[in-house]
Amino acid sequence: MANIYTGSAPGRVNLIGEHTDYNGGMVLPAALSVGLEVSLAPRSDSAVAISSSGYDAPAIRDLADDASGEWPDACVGAIREANVLGLLDGGATLDIASTIPEGSGLSSSAALIVAILKAARARVIEGPSDVDIAIAARRVENRYMNVPCGIMDQMAVALATPGTAMALDTKKLAYGLVPLPASHEMVVVHSGVTRKLTDGRYAARKEECDAAKRYFRTEDLCLLNWDTVSASDLDETPKKRTLHCIGENTRVHAAIAALDAGNIAAFGDAMNESHVSMRDLFEMSLPEIDALVASATDLGAVGARLTGGGFGGCIVACIEKGAREDWLEALLSRHPESRFIDAVSGG
Structure with missing residues (x-):
């Protein structure tokens, strides 16, 4: 009987820094308590046999199969990559236990x-580092699954530590851990609108950013000058996407400084400004999300914003610790289609 090996990864919530990770900018994700665990038994054939408590399962695929746009793609792509890395020499039988809601924007595919x-x-005795694992996981999404994501999700779920946020420079892959406040919680609420990175809208935003990169001859939209971009004759849509990237990158730096200084009000301001930018410049929000964010702040959140790739999924709100229960009850009574997912804090 084949030996069984296990691996785990958390879900992640991005506190601020949306769509900056493939544009040369900063991000600030944090690990969640929801996550998944995988048991892996190597096989001598090329089959990838999958059972799961959290996905439609079972599924049987082959290493030679092309991506189909369905959830088993992540498993097939990962096993293919494990073969490239010399960690496996064939297929595998996988059993997955997940508490990450699929389509929530909490990096279920990256964690898997x-x-x-x-x-x-x-x-193996000496395998790739966690950073190398993250880079390999991104290759799976980019090259096999055809999802043009950046490196944030993979780095966050491979390296993030509970109770801290990861201040990640996605251009340099340099990162530091920023303690979360003990006085407040980062509360994740699902909007009730499911999203998929493969539905085309994420890719369209990536293409619009690519058009701006060609215009400015840079890969790093986040590092451009706001006034220079504003005054350019770049088409209006890619210009708006670029301005979001510039402003969002600045907000990530401000949010990190605010957390370091214990200035929760400034951190909340950065979150609120981020949502406005995602709504108006990157145009990745939805009316249901906007209403949920508005209610979150109206009911007492210091700051709230859409989190993830957009077009559904979750919001994250900064709430004083003792106020979370009453705040959440009021929020869900206004938005019964929404549901509580998780909360993270320091201390």
């Missing part, structure tokens, strides 16, 4: 790929 690669790494 990272957990599989970590399980495969457990077979």
Whole structure:
């Protein structure tokens, strides 16, 4: 009987820094308590056999199969990548236990790929580092699953530590851990609108950013000058996307400084400004999300914003610790289609 190896990864919430990770900017994700665990048994054939408590399962695929746009793609892609890395030499039988809501924008696919690669790494004495695992996981999404994501999700679920946020420079892959406040919680609420990175709208935003990169001859939209971009004759849509990236990158730096200084009000301001930018400049929000964010702040959140790739999924709100229960009850009574997912804090 084949040996069984395990790997795990958390979900993540991005506190601020949306769509900056493939534009040369900063992000500030934090690990959640929801996550997933994978058990992996190597196989001598090329089959990838999957059972799961959190996905439609079972599924049987082959390493030679092309991506189909369905959830098993992440498993097949991860096992293919594990073979490239020398961690496996064939297929695998996988059992997945997940508490991450699918389509929530909390990096379920990144966590799944990272957990599989970590399980495969457990077979060898000296395997790739966690950073290398994150880079490999991004390759799976970019090259096999055809999702043009940046590196944030993979780095966050491979490296983030509970109770801290990861201040990640996605251009340099340099990162530091920023303690979350003990006085407040970062509360994640699902809007009730499910999203998929493969539905085309995420890719369209990426293409609009690529058009701006060609115009300005840079890969790093986040590092451009606001006034220079505003005054350019770049088409209006890619210009708006670029201005979001510039402003969002500045807000991430401000949010990190605010957390370091214990200035929760300034941190909340950055979150609120981020949502406005995502709504008006990057145009990645939805009326249901906007209403949920407005209610969150109206009911007492210091700051609230859409989190994730956009077009559904979750919001994250900064709430004083003792006020969370009453705040959440009031919020869900206004928005019964929404549901509580998780809360993280320091201390």
